[in-house]
């Protein structure tokens with residue numbers, strides 16, 4: 001009979017777990033720490049979105065913190081909960097990260113009420129990233145709808161800060177109305193960068209709007225794309241990236257060259273709680289960035 005009082009051999013368990021790793025345990029070690037952080041600054045972008053500049057309190061931890069475009073952090077607001085938020089700043093910025101947050105419910109509501117100096121927790125960075133390195137030497141389409149500019153913004157910085165590494169660059173952005181445009185104070189600056197085509201469209205213009213009107217796919221009409229020489233990153237609501245990606249697909253762009261970010265409800269952010277899975281795919285670990293081919297093969301992904 002098994003002796004229930006025999007000391008439990010932990011090393012045996014870790015040996016047994018090895019084949020089931022799926023590359024998760026090694027990544028957990030780097031990301032399961034919660035950093036104490038401080039809100040340095042809050043910038044109002046629209047009625048619904050604010051930009052939070054967040055600094056990790058421990059200076060050496062802060063210096064070590066790095067991420068890649070498209071990755072996200074879990075933001076903990078003490079007493080309210082923890083939520084996934086994409087990092088919106090440039091990967092080259094040191095000292096703080098920027099998070100663009102829409103007021104949606106309990107945690108985001110608490111954040112929108114928070115003042116400069118408020119303390120929060122940050123875990124991460126988590127998830128897959130947009131393959132900016134692979135895109136070097138190619139034409140690049142950076143397309144966002146609405147809040148999609150938040151996860152796309154760090155890729156925009158990565159491309160414009162290394163402009164010479166890419167061929168033609170188009171940034172296309174669309175929202176419902178002009179008052180919903182995010183980061184409008186930066187368009188002029190981005191548009192001035194060497195040879196970058198930046199176009200903004202709205203569905204419902206106000207009296208002052210002089211730009212194009214319609215859906216974001218309308219902007220694609222005016223762009224000549226060499227499908228075999230182009231990569232695309234498309235961020236926004238599923239209905240938007242479905243239309244944009246199928247349109248690019250029809251033009252001959254390989255599905256493996258289009259990248260999107262899938263959002264799911266998340267709890268742990270590191271493959272433990274099974275809140276974010278689509279079938280056997282954990283969006284927090286294998287995503288949120290996927291190529292379009294993978295998304296189309298994930299049942300119920302969009």
Ligand SMILES: Cc1cc2nc3c(=O)[nH]c(=O)nc-3n(C[C@H](O)[C@H](O)[C@H](O)COP(=O)(O)OP(=O)(O)OC[C@H]3O[C@@H](n4cnc5c(N)ncnc54)[C@H](O)[C@@H]3O)c2cc1C
Pocket residue numbers: 072081083084085086087099100101102103104105106107108109147150151262263264265266288
């Ligand atoms: C990888 C990832 C990156 C994200 N990046 C950003 C970002 O950069 N900026 C940003 O503003 N938001 C982002 N989100 C969405 C954000 O996490 C949710 O808005 C947030 O969790 C809502 O929390 P809450 O407590 O305020 O809302 P709750 O009180 O929990 O819910 C309020 C409403 O928000 C909806 N909601 C809750 N969670 C999500 C979710 N994950 N996706 C969509 N709707 C949700 C609920 O259905 C409900 O209608 C991201 C989500 C993921 C998964």
Ligand code: FES
Pocket residue numbers: 265266267268269270271272273274275276277282283284285
């Ligand atoms: S959020 Fe917990 S498994 Fe993905």
